[in-house]
Amino acid sequence: MDTDAWGSDTADTGTAGAAVSESWLTEADYEAPPEVDLRIDRAHSARVYDYLLGGKTNFPADREVGDRVLAELPGVRADAAAARAVMHRMVRRLAEVHGVRQFLDVGTGIPTTPNLHEIVQAVDPACRVVYVDNDPIVLAHSRALLTSTPEGRTAYVQGDLREPERFLADPGVAATLDLREPVALTLVNIVHFLSDEVAHPPVRKLLDALPAGSFLALTAATADLAPERAEVADRRYAEAGISLHFRSRERFERFFAGLELDEPGVVLVDRWHPEPAEAAAAGEGKVGLYGGVGRKE
Numbered sequence: 001m002d003t004d005a006w007g008s009d010t011a012d013t014g015t016a017g018a019a020v021s022e023s024w025l026t027e028a029d030y031e032a033p034p035e036v037d038l039r040i041d042r043a044h045s046a047r048v049y050d051y052l053l054g055g056k057t058n059f060p061a062d063r064e065v066g067d068r069v070l071a072e073l074p075g076v077r078a079d080a081a082a083a084r085a086v087m088h089r090m091v092r093r094l095a096e097v098h099g100v101r102q103f104l105d106v107g108t109g110i111p112t113t114p115n116l117h118e119i120v121q122a123v124d125p126a127c128r129v130v131y132v133d134n135d136p137i138v139l140a141h142s143r144a145l146l147t148s149t150p151e152g153r154t155a156y157v158q159g160d161l162r163e164p165e166r167f168l169a170d171p172g173v174a175a176t177l178d179l180r181e182p183v184a185l186t187l188v189n190i191v192h193f194l195s196d197e198v199a200h201p202p203v204r205k206l207l208d209a210l211p212a213g214s215f216l217a218l219t220a221a222t223a224d225l226a227p228e229r230a231e232v233a234d235r236r237y238a239e240a241g242i243s244l245h246f247r248s249r250e251r252f253e254r255f256f257a258g259l260e261l262d263e264p265g266v267v268l269v270d271r272w273h274p275e276p277a278e279a280a281a282a283g284e285g286k287v288g289l290y291g292g293v294g295r296k297e
């Protein structure tokens with residue numbers, strides 16, 4: 001791997017960080033509150049994903065997993081970019097076409113420009129966004145998520161998808177979102193870290209807490225497209241203690257039970273409203289992630 005190339009491309013990928021330099025970051029670069037334990041000795045999904053996206057908010061344990069996956073599946077870097085890009089398209093369409101002005105983003109990840117609020121506030125500066133993640137490193141970088149327009153508002157809440165009641169009760173949620181008005185719940189590239197048994201109840205609870213006219217925007221990994229590639233990723237992540245849960249289309253679609261699916265339904269993410277500029281390469285169904293957006297009636 002060419003670390004110089006990785007080191008110099010941070011500005012291009014736009015990964016926001018407390019400190020961006022030509023060298024890898026160390027624990028000392030973070031302004032985490034003292035009670036925050038970054039646990040840099042073990043890989044974490046947010047930081048492996050950041051590494052695959054070309055960011056620098058990651059540590060040796062994260063890069064080791066990333067390098068092992070990349071050695072066998074060089075296309076994973078493009079897949080990570082596609083996984084991030086569909087979030088942009090989903091939230092832009094939610095704001096532009098469906099008129100959504102409030103977003104609850106669980107599993108936000110390490111800030112990477114543009115962040116969700118930057119996309120939707122470009123549509124309407126009054127948009128409001130609550131970000132939730134359980135990785136302390138995201139908390140340590142959360143300043144980059146709090147750059148709201150004056151007309152809108154953003155908040156960062158340290159929380160776990162498995163405990164929705166806890167983070168919904170955070171004062172940052174009530175100060176930012178009006179839960180009597182529609183909210184888009186965005187779960188982008190997170191539920192594949194959880195089994196069906198663990199993921200469904202909190203997703204249902206969150207949707208129950210939102211009024212009619214709210215949306216679920218969801219993406220998650222599938223082995224349907226390339227089982228052998230999924231198996232490699234599964235093995236390499238598992239070696240680092242990160243469980244992946246690949247879902248068939250049918251299992252993925254279960255999250256949308258009772259919701260009305262937006263066009264074009266559940267598809268591989270590069271087929272979900274590809275940008276015209278991307279259309280030549282995109283839309284080919286090459287990315288092993290399903291995506292969909294559903295509306296609560």
Ligand SMILES: C[S@@+](CC[C@H](N)C(=O)[O-])C[C@H]1O[C@@H](n2cnc3c(N)ncnc32)[C@H](O)[C@@H]1O
Pocket residue numbers: 045046049083084087106107108109110132133134135138159160161162187188189190193
């Ligand atoms: C692959 S990243 C996706 C980031 C972002 N949503 C995107 O698609 O660009 C997955 C994120 O989910 C977070 N995450 C994983 N399990 C979680 C949980 N149970 N509760 C909250 N966040 C979680 C990780 O810390 C990580 O930041």
